[in-house]
Amino acid sequence: MQDKTSPWSKWRNVFASRSQRPAPSLLRDEPNLEEVPASVARSLAIFQLGESGGGTITAQVRHSGLDGIDADYAEAMRLFVDEEHRHAELLACCVRVLGGELIRKNWTARLFVFARRLMGLRLKVLVLLTAEVVGICYYQLLSSRLPPCDMRGLLAEIVDDERMHLGFHCAFFRTQTRTRWRQFVFRAAWRVTTFAAALVVMLDHRHAIRDLGLPYGQVWKRWMAFSELAERLVLDDEDATFNASYAFSPSAAPASACDGTGAAEAPYNRSAATCP
Numbered sequence: 471m472q473d474k475t476s477p478w479s480k481w482r483n484v485f486a487s488r489s490q491r492p493a494p495s496l497l498r499d500e501p502n503l504e505e506v507p508a509s510v511a512r513s514l515a516i517f518q519l520g521e522s523g524g525g526t527i528t529a530q531v532r533h534s535g536l537d538g539i540d541a542d543y544a545e546a547m548r549l550f551v552d553e554e555h556r557h558a559e560l561l562a563c564c565v566r567v568l569g570g571e572l573i574r575k576n577w578t579a580r581l582f583v584f585a586r587r588l589m590g591l592r593l594k595v596l597v598l599l600t601a602e603v604v605g606i607c608y609y610q611l612l613s614s615r616l617p618p619c620d621m622r623g624l625l626a627e628i629v630d631d632e633r634m635h636l637g638f639h640c641a642f643f644r645t646q647t648r649t650r651w652r653q654f655v656f657r658a659a660w661r662v663t664t665f666a667a668a669l670v671v672m673l674d675h676r677h678a679i680r681d682l683g684l685p686y687g688q689v690w691k692r693w694m695a696f697s698e699l700a701e702r703l704v705l706d707d708e709d710a711t712f713n714a715s716y717a718f719s720p721s722a723a724p725a726s727a728c729d730g731t732g733a734a735e736a737p738y739n740r741s742a743a744t745c746p
């Protein structure tokens with residue numbers, strides 16, 4: 471029977487409702503997509519590979535024994551991994567419609583996997599949180615440079631999910647940073663990890679960033695702004711963690727996510743692409 475008192479039951483319910491969304495369908499070929507540089511398809515193929523992994527963390531959560539997590543958290547994590555795999559399917563549609571090819575290996579994807587396996591659950595979730603920050607910023611920026619097409623709505627759906635994931639992982643770290651010493655360690659680890667991740671992702675995706683006409687400084691500034699926001703959600707803001715996913719998008723209310731419809735159907739919102 472579901473534990474009504476678990477702080478993770480609401481997350482489990484949100485993930486469960488979103489898992490009912492229909493499977494992604496193939497995107498239409500659109501003439502204006504022919505002008506999208508080939509580097510964008512390759513860039514999305516790298517993200518597609520990154521979204522495909524993460525299966526081992528579910529078993530690790532079940533056996534971790536960390537304070538503050540329970541069976542509801544484990545189930546929410548399982549559903550979270552499923553949602554990331556859905557992103558992999560959505561991005562595969564994007565890569566195909568852009569005429570690109572899916573890949574099986576990439577050095578930044580391997581680096582993220584290596585970092586996740588390096589230590590225990592906390593570091594794994596830290597790497598996942600970093601990936602959420604990178605994903606939110608990158609998918610938003612990329613989408614804002616595409617011509618009008620179905621792919622923009624699809625990327626907006628992924629961004630909406632990543633916002634919720636960011637809130638989910640911040641909620642986890644709130645349970646793991648109850649003392650000043652732990653807060654200090656989190657802050658230091660988070661800043662180093664997010665800085666390193668932004669650097670390697672920017673390096674690996676530099677051709678797409680350049681070809682889309684995105685100023686490197688703007689991309690970097692956005693990553694750092696979301697990184698600082700995540701840090702505040704963990705260490706400062708007592709009540710905002712659960713709603714973190716909706717902090718940047720007035721059109722996406724928690725209720726719409728709970729019934730599993732709003733996120734998938736929300737139109738692309740350009741205003742959501744501004745820095746907080």
Ligand SMILES: [Fe+2]
Nearest residue numbers: 521554557605
């Ligand atoms: Fe994702």
Ligand SMILES: [Fe+2]
Nearest residue numbers: 602631632635
């Ligand atoms: Fe995510």
